[in-house]
């Protein structure tokens with residue numbers, strides 16, 4: 001298939017590009033580089049631009065006969081969404097709506113979308129199934145639901161075939177292919193631990209050690225970015241074969257506390273780090289663990305790196321080789 005990946009210069013997007021190419025698809029990337037890196041897209045045609053640019057998008061789709069798309073282009077710093085919600089409504093919803101409209105009106109009716117566990121808020125039942133009520137506790141999660149709803153209506157009205165993959169915590173890298181996580185500012189736990197190990201931060205701040213969990217710190221479900229990316233390939237292929245889409249959780253079904261993640265990173269790197277305790281952050285649920293049974297049974301998705309050691313080891317390899325991320329000049 002000829003697949004357009006928007007947001008393909010970002011952390012997850014660049015790994016999705018790699019998996020799609022390895023599965024034999026022709027990939028084209030559009031990204032405005034607001035958080036992405038041009039260097040992360042070494043092997044696919046790259047188009048600098050915005051998802052809201054109807055003219056550029058229409059031209060790209062018709063010139064390259066695009067048949068399907070993956071949409072990862074969004075603002076995703078959860079805390080920022082509660083300080084400046086307009087950024088999120090504008091990009092994730094407003095520009096997302098323009099993008100979706102251009103897609104279907106240029107005849108692209110297969111779409112896989114990056115949704116998030118943030119749609120569930122602070123869930124009551126664990127592991128979380130797709131049928132769990134949606135109750136986001138931040139604007140970011142709410143914008144993901146809004147885009148899911150748009151796809152639902154575009155299915156009814158235009159026959160869009162879509163899939164929303166609700167990612168839990170993506171981590172890890174493909175260091176052998178020169179790609180890994182490089183967000184600025186970094187808000188994700190594993191890269192922050194590894195930056196602390198590299199001496200780029202003085203200590204790790206743990207937000208809350210009084211949660212109702214065995215060691216008092218929050219528990220999350222980590223999924224290797226390669227496993228997550230492969231699910232996009234399965235999703236696109238299933239949609240193109242005429243199978244029904246819908247929403248799917250993507251996690252490993254196993255939770256690790258912040259302290260456990262620190263221990264695994266220390267074991268993988270052979271180094272200890274200092275950790276301080278800060279107050280809880282608003283809206284951080286104690287435990288978030290996915291049930292990924294639906295995607296396993298319906299799409300045959302099988303994680304190849306379900307263990308946290310492999311995830312942390314690949315992330316460490318990337319950070320060790322690229323301590324300044326893609327910006328080698330620093």
Ligand SMILES: NC(=O)c1ccc[n+]([C@@H]2O[C@H](COP(=O)([O-])OP(=O)(O)OC[C@H]3O[C@@H](n4cnc5c(N)ncnc54)[C@H](O)[C@@H]3O)[C@@H](O)[C@H]2O)c1
Pocket residue numbers: 006007008009010011012013030031032033034035036037049050051052071072073074075076091095114115116117166167168169170171183
């Ligand atoms: N990282 C995670 O653990 C996680 C978890 C759940 C969901 N997600 C979702 O996955 C997607 C990718 O996340 P990521 O961690 O790779 O983030 P990222 O910031 O690294 O990637 C997003 C990419 O989209 C591009 N982009 C943003 N707005 C754009 C626009 N209007 N036009 C063109 N390009 C635009 C950015 O430049 C960047 O390259 C996001 O939609 C995010 O909400 C991520």
